[in-house]
Amino acid sequence: MGLPAQGQTLRDAVEGAWRVNPDILALEAKRDQAIAQRGAGEALVPAAPAVTLRHVTDYLGRNAGRREYEAELGVPLWLPGQGTATTRAADALLARTDAEIAVRRLAVTGEVRTALWQVALAERRADVAKQRLTVARQLERDTQRTAKAGETSEADHQLARAEALTAAADVRDEELALEEARQAFRTLTGLAVPKATPEPQIGDPPLHQHPALQAARLGVRSAQAQKQLVDLTTRDNPEVGLMARRERDAREERFGTIVGLSLRIPLSVDAVNAPKRAEAATELVRSEAEQATALRTVEAEIRRAHLAHQAASERLSIARDRAAALKGRLSNVDRARRAGEISLVEFVRAQAASFEADLARATADVQVGAARARLNQSLGALP
Numbered sequence: 001m002g003l004p005a006q007g008q009t010l011r012d013a014v015e016g017a018w019r020v021n022p023d024i025l026a027l028e029a030k031r032d033q034a035i036a037q038r039g040a041g042e043a044l045v046p047a048a049p050a051v052t053l054r055h056v057t058d059y060l061g062r063n064a065g066r067r068e069y070e071a072e073l074g075v076p077l078w079l080p081g082q083g084t085a086t087t088r089a090a091d092a093l094l095a096r097t098d099a100e101i102a103v104r105r106l107a108v109t110g111e112v113r114t115a116l117w118q119v120a121l122a123e124r125r126a127d128v129a130k131q132r133l134t135v136a137r138q139l140e141r142d143t144q145r146t147a148k149a150g151e152t153s154e155a156d157h158q159l160a161r162a163e164a165l166t167a168a169a170d171v172r173d174e175e176l177a178l179e180e181a182r183q184a185f186r187t188l189t190g191l192a193v194p195k196a197t198p199e200p201q202i203g204d205p206p207l208h209q210h211p212a213l214q215a216a217r218l219g220v221r222s223a224q225a226q227k228q229l230v231d232l233t234t235r236d237n238p239e240v241g242l243m244a245r246r247e248r249d250a251r252e253e254r255f256g257t258i259v260g261l262s263l264r265i266p267l268s269v270d271a272v273n274a275p276k277r278a279e280a281a282t283e284l285v286r287s288e289a290e291q292a293t294a295l296r297t298v299e300a301e302i303r304r305a306h307l308a309h310q311a312a313s314e315r316l317s318i319a320r321d322r323a324a325a326l327k328g329r330l331s332n333v334d335r336a337r338r339a340g341e342i343s344l345v346e347f348v349r350a351q352a353a354s355f356e357a358d359l360a361r362a363t364a365d366v367q368v369g370a371a372r373a374r375l376n377q378s379l380g381a382l383p
Contacts, residue, residue, distance in 0.1 A: 008194050010116060010383040014109050016189040021108055027101045034094035041086030046237050049075045056247075065251030071244050072262070076237040085229040092222040099215035106211050110377045115185045117370035120196035122178035124362040129174040132355045133167040139351075140164040143344070156344040163348055198369045199376050199383065210298050210380040216291035223287040227280040234273055236266035298378070305371070305378035312364065312371040319364040323357040330354040 018024065040046075056068035143160040146152040185193045207213060241262035246255045333350040336342045 008191055010112065010194060010199075013112050013116065013185075013189045013191055013194055014105075014383060016191040017108050017112050018105060020190050021104075023104050027097065027104060031094065031097045031101070034090055034097050037093065038087055038090035041083055041088075041090050043083075045076050046078050046082065046086075047076045049073060052241075064249070065253075066247075066249050067255070068245065068247040070246075072241050074239045074241040074262075074264070076239045079232060079235070079237060081232050082229070082237075085225070085232050089222070089225040089229045092218065092225040096215065096218040096222040099211065099218045102211040103215045106377070106380060106382065109382055111188060112185075113373040113377055114370075115181070115188050116193065116196050117366060117373060119178070119181040119185055119193050120369065121363060121366045122174065122181040124366050125359065126171070126174040126178045128355065128359045128362050129167065129171045131358070133164070133171050135351065135355075136160070136164040136167040139348075152344070159344055159348060163352075196366075196369060199372050201372060202376060202379065202381055204302070205379060205381070207295075207298070212294050212298055212380065213291075216287075216294040219287045220284070220291050223280070223284040227277075227284050230276050230280040233276075235268040238266065239264040298380075301378040302375075305375040309368075309371040309375045312367045316361070316364040316368050319357070319361040323354070323361040326350075326354045326357040 050073075052070075052072040052074065054068070054070040054072075056066070056070075058064055058066040140157070140160040140163070143152055143157040147154050147157040182193050185191075208217075241264065243258075243260045243262060245258045245260075247258070248255050330350045330353075333342065333347050337344065337347040
């Protein structure tokens with residue numbers, strides 16, 4: 001099956017990358033786990049009931065006909081507040097998992113943004129290289145014609161030919177880099193590469209809305225809910241039992257029936273509960289530390305992205321001015337060459353400098369778009 005034609009958007013590419021991302025299955029499974037835990041918290045009993053069957057006979061003893069048949073149904077009971085705490089822990093885990101899915105989706109978006117602008121940069125570099133090759137081949141044809149007419153030396157023709165061959169090799173290298181960038185994008189998204197267009201500039205949204213900070217905050221809430229559940233679960237669940245027994249002592253007797261109730265109450269043992277409480281407390285401390293780290297990381301990344309965007313804009317302005325200046329110089333050098341005032345070597349050097357400046361301007365132009373994408377990424381904005 002072939003890839004779709006170019007024309008989809010960055011959002012389509014992100015959707016494609018998300019569908020083929022291997023992490024999605026693990027995150028969805030974790031979400032299903034939270035939903036199942038919530039269902040368990042809403043159940044009438046904390047665990048499945050158990051049936052106990054017992055039969056007593058004196059067949060191997062005096063064999064007087066003693067028989068006893070007993071059946072008991074044991075139903076575990078919630079500890080006080082345990083069911084509600086289980087539901088709250090499940091809700092917190094579900095919210096945390098949804099936030100983690102949003103964070104992973106944002107990370108995938110960042111990978112797609114990076115891959116897209118790498119393709120855009122490779123395309124611009126290839127375009128400039130092709131323009132240079134076109135001009136170099138035209139110069140080669142001109143010097144070949146003038147050399148045959150005796151107006152210029154054969155050495156000038158050889159110089160122009162060498163310049164054209166160098167430009168052709170550069171085009172081949174840039175086209176290879178472009179194809180590699182496109183292939184990397186297809187591998188990431190499963191789609192063809194859309195046109196890279198500058199993303200809209202957004203203002204800084206409230207920091208607490210950033211997916212990474214929401215996930216960190218919900219991670220703390222989940223750890224708190226889990227700790228509360230552990231604190232409430234100080235013992236195994238009690239169990240109430242309903243028992244029915246039919247028995248007789250001798251063959252001549254009729255079976256009698258006995259019905260009874262039982263209540264099993266496990267005791268609390270600190271040696272068992274202490275490790276569980278310590279583990280829950282450790283998880284809470286770790287989540288709080290991760291929340292603080294996430295805040296510092298997001299703030300630092302936003303600052304770096306702002307600085308990078310500003311620097312890229314300044315580089316583009318400088319690159320445009322430099323390219324214009326070197327293009328003007330090239331025009332003057334060309335006139336001087338045609339008038340016989342300077343050699344072809346000087347013209348080729350001026351031409352190479354002009355194309356190098358064009359390449360720097362094209363690169364700076366793409367880098368502004370990439371920096372804008374990085375800034376939106378740091379702010380947690382999706383396309």
